[in-house]
Amino acid sequence: MQMQPTHHRQRSIAPELLQPAQRRRSASLESFLESSSWFAGLTAEEQARVQADTYERPYPAGAMACHRGDPADHWLGAIEGMVKVDTASACGRAITFAGVPAGSWFGEGAVLKTEPRQYSVVALKESRVAFVPRDTFLWLLARNPSFSRYVIDQLNARCGYYVGLVHNFRLHEAAARVAFCLAELFHRQLYPSTDRTLGLSQEEVGRLSGLSRQNTNRALRELADAGMLAMEYGAIQILDLEGLRQFAHIGD
DNA sequence: TCATTAAGCGTTG
C-alpha cells in the first residue's frame, strides 16, 4: 500500500448524488496508463513497476489535490474530470495558470525540482487524479530514453504554450485571449484527449484567461456569433477548433 | 466622460 498525501478534504460523495455525466463508466487506472502515449515506450518491467507504484484518488468539485508549498513528490495525471493549476495564495487573489483536462499528465516540472510545489492543484469538477511517485518517475527518466524524450517534449510544449500566451496577451484583445485559452486545452502533446465539450463555467473561463466575468461573457458571445463555439449552461462546446486557433493567432 | 470591474441579487437550468 502506498503512502497517500495527507492533504485533501476527505469528502466522499454517495454515487446516487452524482450527476449522470459524473457517474458515467470511466477508465480504470490501468487502462488510463495504457492509453497514455509514454506508456507504450516502456519495457515490460518498467510498465509493471509503474502500474504497481501508481495510485489514484477521487476529488469532488472544488477539492484541492495538491497544496501550494507541499513537497512535489508525485507526477500527476488527470484520469477523469478536469483540474486546474493555480495560486491559491493566502495573500490576495487566486490566479489560474492552466486548466488540465482529463487524459493529461502534468507537474513534471515540479517533480524535477527539489523545491516545494509552487502551485495548487484544484478539481474543477468531480475528478480522479493519478499519482506517480517521484522515485518511479526519476527511475524511468534515468533509464528509458523514450520516456525522457517524452518528458522533454512535454516541457518544451509547456514552454511554447507560455510563449504563445504572452504573445497573444500582449497583442490581442479579450476575444482572442479566450480563444487562445480554449484552443490550448486541445494541445496535441499536453492535452491529447480533450472532450469537445468543456465543462467550464464562464467564471472559470475568465480565471483561465485572466478576464472578468463580464468580459469573458462578451468574448464568448463574440466567438459564438462567429460560429466557433456554442455556449451551454456551465459548459462550452467547441465547434470550430481550427477557427479558434486562427483567431487566437496560434502558431504566428 | 467613458470603460472596466467587483459585488449583490433575482432568475434559470
Next chain:
DNA sequence: CAACGCTTAATGA
C-alpha cells in the same frame, strides 16, 4: 444549488 444575466457603485484612464 450553481451558473447566468443584469444592475450598481467604485475605480481609473
